[in-house]
Amino acid sequence: MLQTIQRTVYRFCRWLVWVFYPRITVEGAENLPDEPVVAVGNHAQMNGPITSVLYYPRKRKTWCAGQMMRLKEVPAYAYQDFWSGKPKAVRWFYKILSYLIAPLCVCIFNHADTIGVWRDGRIINTFKQTVNALKEGSDVVIFPECPEEHNHIVHAFQENFTDVAKLYYKQTGEALPFVPIYVCPALRKLVIGKPVYYDPQVPITSQRHDLCEKLMDAITALAEALPEHTVVPYPNLPKSKYPSSRKGQ
Numbered sequence: 217m218l219q220t221i222q223r224t225v226y227r228f229c230r231w232l233v234w235v236f237y238p239r240i241t242v243e244g245a246e247n248l249p250d251e252p253v254v255a256v257g258n259h260a261q262m263n264g265p266i267t268s269v270l271y272y273p274r275k276r277k278t279w280c281a282g283q284m285m286r287l288k289e290v291p292a293y294a295y296q297d298f299w300s301g302k303p304k305a306v307r308w309f310y311k312i313l314s315y316l317i318a319p320l321c322v323c324i325f326n327h328a329d330t331i332g333v334w335r336d337g338r339i340i341n342t343f344k345q346t347v348n349a350l351k352e353g354s355d356v357v358i359f360p361e362c363p364e365e366h367n368h369i370v371h372a373f374q375e376n377f378t379d380v381a382k383l384y385y386k387q388t389g390e391a392l393p394f395v396p397i398y399v400c401p402a403l404r405k406l407v408i409g410k411p412v413y414y415d416p417q418v419p420i421t422s423q424r425h426d427l428c429e430k431l432m433d434a435i436t437a438l439a440e441a442l443p444e445h446t447v448v449p450y451p452n453l454p455k456s457k458y459p460s461s462r463k464g465q
Contacts, residue, residue, distance in 0.1 A: 226327035229320070233266060238401070240271040244408035244438075248274065249393050252350040253411060254380065256431050257397035258370050258439075259359040260448040264399045267406050268357040269328055276355040279342070279377075282332030284325045290318035298452055331356065346380050347387060356380075357397075360428075361450040368459040369398075369436040371450040375424040381414035391416055394427060396434035402445035407438045 255272070257264055268278045283293035291314040299310035325332075331345045332338075346356050364372040381392040393411035400407065412430045415423060439447065439461050446458045 222323045223327055225320075225323050229324055230269070230328070234270055237266060237270065238404050240267055240404050240406050242271055242273050242406045242408065245273045247408050247410045248355075248395060249411055251390065251393065252353055253355050253393045253395045254346075254350075254377075255355055255357045255395045255397050255408070256373075256377075256435075257357065257359055257399055258435055259361045259450045260399040260401060261450070261452060263401045263448055264359045267399050271406055272355070272357060273408075274355050275353065276357050277329045277331050277346075277349045278357040279333045279346075279359070280325050280328075280330040282334040282338065282342075284321050285330070285332050287318055287322050290321050291315045294318070294321065301452060343380055343383055347383050350380075350384055350392070351388065363451060366432055367436060368463050369439045369447055369461065370432050373428040373432060375428045378414070378424045378427045379420055381427075382416075382420040385414065385416045394431055396431050396438060398435050398438040398442075399448075400439065400442060400445060401448050403442055405442065407442070409434045409438050 255268075255276070257268075259265075260267075265278060265280065268276065281293060281297070283289035291311075294317065295311055295314040299307070299314070302310055331342060331349065333342050349356055358377050360373040360375075360377050361371040362374045366372040378394070381394070384390065384392045392414045394414070395411045396409040398405075398407040398409070412427060412434065414420075414427065440463075442461065445461050447461055449458060
């Protein structure tokens with residue numbers, strides 16, 4: 217009964233977001249190879265996950281913070297990740313809000329075709345679920361930015377997500393493609409670039425950084441090829457501090 221109620225609530229919430237969220241145009245879908253891929257994009261705060269759920273052009277699963285799928289872990293994670301940078305005078309409100317949203321978050325993130333990501337021993341399950349999804353023909357969408365700055369388009373990537381390529385090759389004998397995607401709320405676009413392939417002949421420890429650099433460069437190029445626009449950054453900053461897609465402006 218509880219699962220039925222949660223699925224119904226999720227479908228209603230998804231419908232609400234679809235109604236009120238701006239329509240997104242997908243460009244570059246022809247760059248997706250025939251085989252399953254790991255699509256890697258800029259988080260753009262909540263715009264990345266919303267866009268992947270509503271507009272990604274193929275069957276997909278999306279990585280999400282595992283804490284957002286567990287009722288007891290939502291408040292601390294949500295406050296720290298979303299609102300810890302708010303002015304001190306209003307932080308009390310967001311601490312309360314982090315508890316109020318917990319049941320809804322658990323409902324949504326457990327029914328949105330997600331794969332929970334953990335920073336402890338449970339990360340093994342994350343990789344197992346990811347490889348299984350790829351083997352079943354589903355793409356996997358990952359937004360791996362971290363607080364460290366990289367450039368005016370993307371923040372630096374947490375690099376260990378690339379290890380999934382090694383596991384996938386071990387089980388299938390196929391080199392996994394990573395596809396850069398750029399989420400652009402200002403122009404209402406999701407732009408898909410050309411794939412970057414894992415090289416099974418090179419140790420993954422020697423390849424993580426290079427793969428991430430290539431993907432960050434590709435996402436930056438996708439952004440800069442568009443008309444000038446305001447970039448929605450990874451951190452939850454005031455809109456007055458959002459950067460331009462033209463470097464230095």
